[in-house]
Amino acid sequence: MSNQSEPLNQLSEIAAAFATKAPKVVDYWSLRLVDQVSEGLAVxxxxxxxxxxxxxxxAMITVxxxxxxxxxxxxxLSPAGLSAAFGHALRFAALHQRLGLFDARQHPRSALRAEYASTVAQPWTSWTLQDKFAMLSDACARLDVDQRIVERIAWLEHQRTTQLxxxxDGAxxxxxxxxxxxGLSATAAANGQTQTRRGGGADQAQxxxxxxxxxxxxxxxAERVASEAIALAEAPECPNGRRDLVLLPSQMTLQIHESIGHPLELDRILGDERNYAGLSFVTPEMFGTYRYGSSLLNVTFDPDVPGELATYRADDDGTRAQRVHLIRDGVLERPLGGALSQRRGRINGTANARASAWYRPPIDRMANINLEPGEDRLNxxxxxxxxxxxxxxxxxxxxDDSRNKFQFG
Incomplete structure (x- = not known):
């Protein structure tokens, strides 16, 4: 990268040393190095x-x-440590060749050269620890609007992840x-009820x-969150009966995540997660014909939106990420599947083979799934x-575990 951070400089040195000594006896290897620092504060x-x-x-080595x-x-991450991890991967590759359920020659090989960095206007280090706690104390105090508020929390978290x-093949x-x-959290107690409301970015990590x-x-x-906690504790039960329903973004993001994101993950569709997280009601035959919603429904996978949680240049298999439609005019077009799942399922997907940590291999994990706006305003x-x-x-x-039938209230 043009302005390499110190962690990236260190990872680059480790990668260069590994490349000179990596055994030449295998068809392909990749090395994914990760340096992560996380800090959390709360009042x-x-x-x-x-x-x-x-x-x-x-590091994760794939052979x-x-x-x-x-x-x-x-x-x-010493030469000896990486050599031992390479040997471990090589032994498992031999076992997979004999016992595996798919041919690893389908696995993607990356030669991509690319870089990405989040846009940061105010670095985490531009505020002192005292400044951050003072700001959180102010936010927490603003939640104290009434004696019915029995718990008040304000928090601030930062994570910096550097990956190489x-x-x-030269990637x-x-x-x-x-x-x-x-985020903010306010808990109110009234009329024998205890209710909690969150806000201030609580559902919007970016x-x-x-x-x-x-x-x-x-x-x-802060004041709105606390007032809504009290109102919720004192509110009557939601009325029964058939009603039209309008969902605001906080609720809609969960609906998109569970009813579109998870069921479209291609490894789930192929049955890989059957014993872990369940299946999907979606089958490969549905793509191109299945009506997921009304003609107003347009959903995209977009890894280029600035500031969104899963904006990146390439996934963890080294596939270049780009914006594609998952659902267009209500019709299902393609799944959330990385290069390996695409080849196994013989269907086009997306660049979303993503690992949740350096010690885990990539799987098909949803990324920036966006419901495209329509023409009508809320009012x-x-x-x-x-x-x-x-x-x-x-x-x-x-x-349910096929991500089909749901309920909320």
């Missing part, structure tokens, strides 16, 4: 909680040889993500720097409804 009921700092650094594939992870992916993909997540505090309205949102939608409910955030939610 509860006016008292600062102990701050948390976590450091995580390690493809003939029809076998194997993985080896290690936090020992290299391969025997070199350097990516640096900065995430800031802040890439960026401390400027996200203002865009998340951490301070400005126009509401004006057309005679008997309806406007829902911002529900209090209960569940869905």
């Amino acid at each position: 509860r009921d006016g008292i600062a909680e102990p701050s948390g700092l976590a450091l995580s650094r390690g 493809s040889d003939a029809a076998g594939i194997g993985y080896g992870a290690t936090s020992d 992916l290299t391969s025997s 070199e993909i350097a990516q640096n993500w900065d995430y800031v997540h802040c 890439q960026g720097g401390l400027e996200r505090i203002e865009t998340s309205a951490l301070i400005a949102d 126009e939608l509401i004006a057309r409804i005679e008997h309806g409910i406007l829902m911002d955030t529900n209090r209960s939610w569940s869905i």
Whole structure:
């Protein structure tokens, strides 16, 4: 990258040393190096909680040889540690060649050279620890609007992840993500009920720097969050009967995540997660014909939106990421599947083979799934409804293990 951070410089040196000594006896290898620093701060009921700092650094080596594939992870980034992880991956590749359920020659080989870095206006280090706790104390105090508020929390979290992916085919993909997540929580007790409301960015972790505090309205949102907690504790039960329903973004993001994101993950469709997270009601035959919703429904996979949680240049298999439609005019077009799943399922997908940590291999994990806007404004939608409910955030939610039938209230 043009302005290499110190962690990336260190990872680059490790990768270069590994490449000179990596065994030449395999068809393909990749090395994914990750350096991650996480910090969390919170103020509860006016008292600062102990701050948390976590450091995580390690490597995942993937080896493809003939029809076998194997993985080896290690936090020992010395030449000896990486050599041991390579040997571990090679042994598993041999086992997979004999016992595996798919031919590893389908596994993608990356030669991509690319870089990415989050846009940060205010770096995490531009504020002192004292400044951050002072801001959180102010936000927490603003939640104290009434004696019925029995718990108040304001928090601020930061994570910086630096990743370098290299391969025997010449790939070199350097990516640096900065995430800031802040939020508020107010719990109210009234009339024998206890209810909690969240806000101030609580459901909107994003890439960026401390400027996200203002865009998340951490301070400005406090009084509303506390007042809604009290109102919710005192509110009557939601009326029964058939109603039109308008979902605001906080609720809609969960609906998109569970009813579109998870069921379209191609490894789930192919049955890989049957014993872990369930199946999908979607089958390969549905793509191109199945009506997922009305003609107004357009959903995209878009890894290029600035600031969104899963904006990146390439996935963890080294496939270049780009915007594609998953659902167009209500019709299902393609799944969320990385290159390996695409070849196994013989269907076009997306660049979303993603690992949740350096010690885990990539799987098909949803990324930026966006419901594209229509032409009507919110007040126009509401004006057309005679008997309806406007829902911002529900209090209960569940869905079956094929991500089909759901309920909330």
